[in-house]
Amino acid sequence: MAQKIKLSTIAESLGLSTATISLALRDSPLVASDTREKIKEQARALGYIYNRRAASLRTSRSGIIGVVVHDIMNPFYGEILKAIETELDRNRQTFILSNHYDSVEKQRNFIETLLQLGGDGVIMSPAIGTPIEDVRLAETNGMPLILVARSMEGTALPTYRGDDSYGISLATNHLIGLGHKTIAMIGGTDQTSTGRDRYQGYVNALRKAGIEVDPELRIPGPRSMQGGFEAAVNFLSLPQKPTAAVCWNDLVAIGLMNGIARTGLVVGQDISVTGYDDLEQASIAVPALTTVSNQQAEVGRLAARALLDRLAGSHEPDGIHLIKPEMRIRQSTGPHRPRA
Amino acid sequence: MAQKIKLSTIAESLGLSTATISLALRDSPLVASDTREKIKEQARALGYIYNRRAASLRTSRSGIIGVVVHDIMNPFYGEILKAIETELDRNRQTFILSNHYDSVEKQRNFIETLLQLGGDGVIMSPAIGTPIEDVRLAETNGMPLILVARSMEGTALPTYRGDDSYGISLATNHLIGLGHKTIAMIGGTDQTSTGRDRYQGYVNALRKAGIEVDPELRIPGPRSMQGGFEAAVNFLSLPQKPTAAVCWNDLVAIGLMNGIARTGLVVGQDISVTGYDDLEQASIAVPALTTVSNQQAEVGRLAARALLDRLAGSHEPDGIHLIKPEMRIRQSTGPHRPRA
């Protein structure tokens, strides 16, 4: 409970001014190197703690960057966040994390809080239905904004995400190549750009192969393991008797596989299933999941880099940057075999 | 890029002083209610943004609470975090989240950053080997600290976690009750309090049942799905031919089950497996996982509550608060059947 140590405490104890202390602690060449050392030593000895809010009040730079995504517990975002964290850490920026759970209001609250704290910038995966004003709010207050994983219509904001349409077409083509003709698409929503892109990729691949698109084979649903698990029953009782499923993501795929396994059918033989994302869990699942690597780490890294560059003054052109996904073939897919 | 709107901007535009504006915006009864309304309206119209760092410089309250755990991507912590988030949100506190990945240095950096930002308090799940000075650092600078999920020897800090010893003994007793005698314990470490407690619970249950404890049956390892998956081979080739495994947590258990399934053995019949935590995934796994609910949500909520209460001035007694876990019996465990 000793009184707070501040610049002036150090200054007085050494018979110097706060200006000198401030400069010295930030390694300014303006102060003689031996004084500098003496000051740093004293700061350490006294247990001085730099007061960022006082500093940032003066400099209007806080070193805080906000990151808001749908759900940090979702491993897909988790991997992106890890990459962002690494990149920001390396540049000694503090980051504040939040979920918006697709609530526009929660997202706006976050942006407001960040503005109040003097945040230097935001990386966000916009909530479904994000109004353009919320983006403006950040911008007009001088807080640059980068989008990640999802894009937003009607803005020219710098955006980093996987090429979903291409990625899903990879998975679909893989199944077509194995002889499957009745391929369902499980999970997810059409309310996000990602959703529309993924569905489009699936449709495109089928069309190109001359397979007719049957809207009944699209089973939307939660993007979670639970969602996939619950979709299994619907999927298996479709009158079209699909022999393969393209899933929204790995979580849905694993849930679906578990659901199918409960009925005694063998995934990879009776039914083929593909995932999306290539989470850590994908290679461990039983059977090991054929999926598409969405390059989360790269997406996150690029987004963070883009923000840091912008803060450093460089002004790269805005626009959507699509990262190319890659196919990972494992045991959950196999040659077509008609269903009983 | 219009100039910053601050209290004085509003003050001038209305011919009042900043003092009045400041008071009005915070609903002080000192200012007449019609002036108050006029001021709020004007603030809205001008797009005023409250500058928290200026305010907190004056009040030395920032509204920021730090939370640092081993790994936010780990669903176990995820569920705790979600509960903390809910509770803090409700009290309009901003929270800053970080992983320490059991690096004492990363953890200390976090504490320091938080101090610099004027954080009001910290909730942490201490990294393995956290030195007492790091805790003192927070305390001597007036930042109260609450431990969650793990405890720390030699401190009387308020701590909220599950009763691990009791929880694991529930699982072990369940297996003993099914007739199993050779029960391995898979995953985790003995370097944390949690680790020691869990091992103790296992040992106690065996002893009480008159079963000799064989240290060879303890296979420590990473607390991840991958860890469990890789432990499967070791587990199955133990000369003692265990028929059951108590796993560190659900992730390890699911990994282990997957590993076992790859060899053709059937979990729940040939081998019984228990998890710990009762994650969402547990009930979906194939077979559905018998596990122990660690009451994460309750643990997180209580920890957040404790911190908020402390910040509000109440001084509840310190010490460890153990939350009682509960058994969830599903299909991954079954009656003893000797191995070939």
Place this chain on the structure above:
DNA sequence: AAACGGAATTAAATTGTTTTAATAATTTAA
């Protein structure tokens, strides 16, 4: 000895809010 130049240090203004004590304006009581 005066003038100069460079290096090291500092005075003082600034950042945007909160708060206390003081003042001004209004109402009530005597």
Place this chain on the structure above:
DNA sequence: TTAAATTATTAAAACAATTTAATTCCGTTT
């Protein structure tokens, strides 16, 4: 009417740093 009490508003001093322009202190050079 005046004094007292109440209500509304504000001046000015914090809070802890940064930064610019000014100052002091040297040793050199003329």
